Amino acid sequence: MKKKANSLKTVQYANRIHDIRPSGLRKLFDLEYELSKSSDLKILSFGLGNLNIPVMxxxxxxxxxxxxxxxxxxxxxxxxxxxxxxxxxxxxxxxxxxxxxxxxxxxxxxxxxxxxxxxxxxxxxxxxxxxxxxxxxxxxxxxxxxxxxxxxxxxxxxxxxxxxxxxxxxxxxxxxxxxxxxxxxxxxxxxxxxxxxxxxxxxxxxxxxxxxxxxxxxxxxxxxxxxxxxxxxxxxxxxxxxxxxxxxxxxxxxxxxxxxxxxxxxxxxxxxxxxxxxxxxxxxxxxxxxxxxxIRNVMLKELANRRIEVIKAFTSIDGITLNYNPLGAFYIYPEISGTGMTGNQFSEYILNQAKIIVVPGNEFGDITTNNIRVSFGYLSVPEIIEAGFRLKNCLENV
Ligand SMILES: Cc1ncc(COP(=O)(O)O)c(C=O)c1O
Structure with missing residues (x-):
């Protein structure tokens, strides 16, 4: 006789996914959406490796x-x-x-x-x-x-x-x-x-x-x-x-x-x-x-302009250093230990105080935990400038 499956028992998931953490980047999608419902201030996200530039x-x-x-x-x-x-x-x-x-x-x-x-x-x-x-x-x-x-x-x-x-x-x-x-x-x-x-x-x-x-x-x-x-x-x-x-x-x-x-x-x-x-x-x-x-010229020019503004916005703040200006992709990866915070603390702080999203370095490995990844794929030049003002304001009081 066939044994009846026990419908109440949850099947164990496979060992191969045991140590897999959900991607912090995907969580940012959800977080940005949640925050935008409750905040008067527009959320400015440097978080995602996504582009808001339309396909040609x-x-x-x-x-x-x-x-x-x-x-x-x-x-x-x-x-x-x-x-x-x-x-x-x-x-x-x-x-x-x-x-x-x-x-x-x-x-x-x-x-x-x-x-x-x-x-x-x-x-x-x-x-x-x-x-x-x-x-x-x-x-x-x-x-x-x-x-x-x-x-x-x-x-x-x-x-x-x-x-x-x-x-x-x-x-x-x-x-x-x-x-x-x-x-x-x-x-x-x-x-x-x-x-x-x-x-x-x-x-x-x-x-x-x-x-x-x-x-x-x-x-x-x-x-x-x-x-x-x-x-x-x-x-x-x-x-x-x-x-x-x-x-x-x-x-x-x-x-x-x-x-x-x-x-x-x-x-x-x-x-x-x-x-x-x-x-x-x-x-x-x-x-x-x-x-x-x-056909890619417009997008390349836009990203090049954003790159300049994002470097300006982050490097004009005390405690943030950028030893390397990116020659590719659409990220900068500044070090923020001069602010007295780790990458995680910094990301949390500017999210709460300035409604700005960046990604802490521990999403990318174990070594550069005092860095943050700042994507310029998703914000326009005026938004990057606005983010720079907000950052200055909130970090002056740390
Ligand atoms: C380094 C790198 N490789 C691969 C991918 C994924 O690319 P695709 O959208 O083609 O799956 C990404 C996405 O952010 C990436 O940053």
């Missing part, structure tokens, strides 16, 4: 037309629309002089899916994965969910990664080195020479490089992004996204590109995970890549 109208207009074709309403192949994969291959050829073929591209639901599929496909329990500190918090959680062991690589005072740090951390169990430049949360970038040295260091140790290039399209002061695959294509896997480069965060579209040795197993996970990325989003991404680069 050229992309939207063309997308509307293409959505009339019923083909755009169906699944695509697991790997993604061939036209999109060809456009991605062409981007790497023209921008970085790297020759890939469309079989080496896997289109995913954002870079986040590409990251998680990759870790699921490549990480065994107790494999050691080298992750810079500070870095985008999802890396740690995703690696841990796959049973991997996270080894932190402290960035230097200019928020760069030194080869000595990598060498010291490498053991016989090291499998992957994760790179994220332009960096979330620091906005730091990698020079060509540094990238070359890092790739050589990883190659010598037989370690795979995963480069999260989500912010490759957002650089300042004429810095040109250096793609890790320019130095090696066999042992460098590039993961990237349309979210930031084309203000398409809500479209959830990204990709992995690299050697078939890696793309094939990652595709197996992707197939189980989502079958294929959303077809309308794939079409939008294809249109974005086929459009002239000048």
């Amino acid at each position: 109208p050229e992309i939207i207009e063309q997308l509307k037309k293409e959505l009339n074709d019923p083909k755009s309403h169906s699944y695509t192949s697991n790997a993604g629309l061939l036209e999109l994969r060809m456009a991605i291959v062409e981007k790497y050829r023209s921008q970085y002089q790297i020759d890939y073929n469309p079989e080496q591209v896997l289109v995913t639901s954002g870079c986040l899916e590409a990251l998680f599929d990759t870790f699921l496909a490549l990480v065994n329990p107790n494999d050691e994965i080298l992750i810079p500190d500070p870095a985008f918090g999802y890396y740690r959680n995703q690696v841990q969910a796959c049973g991997g062991k996270v080894i932190s690589l402290p960035l230097n005072e200019h928020f760069e990664l030194d080869c000595e740090t990598i060498n010291e951390a490498i053991t016989s169990k090291t499998k992957i080195l994760l790179l994220n430049f332009p960096c979330n949360p620091t906005g730091s970038v990698m020079s060509r020479q540094k990238m070359k040295n890092v790739i050589e260091t990883a190659n010598d140790a037989g370690v795979l490089i995963i480069a999260d290039d989500a912010y490759e399209g957002l650089t300042y002061e004429n810095h040109r992004h250096v793609c890790a695959a320019e130095f090696d294509q066999e042992n460098v896997l590039i993961l990237s996204s349309f979210s930031k480069t084309y203000c398409m965060t809500g479209f959830r579209i990204g990709y992995a590109i690299g050697s078939l040795n890696y793309i094939k197993p990652i595709s197996l996970v992707h197939q189980l995970n989502t079958a294929c990325a959303s077809t309308p989003s794939q079409i939008a991404a294809k249109i974005a890549l086929q459009s002239p680069p000048s």
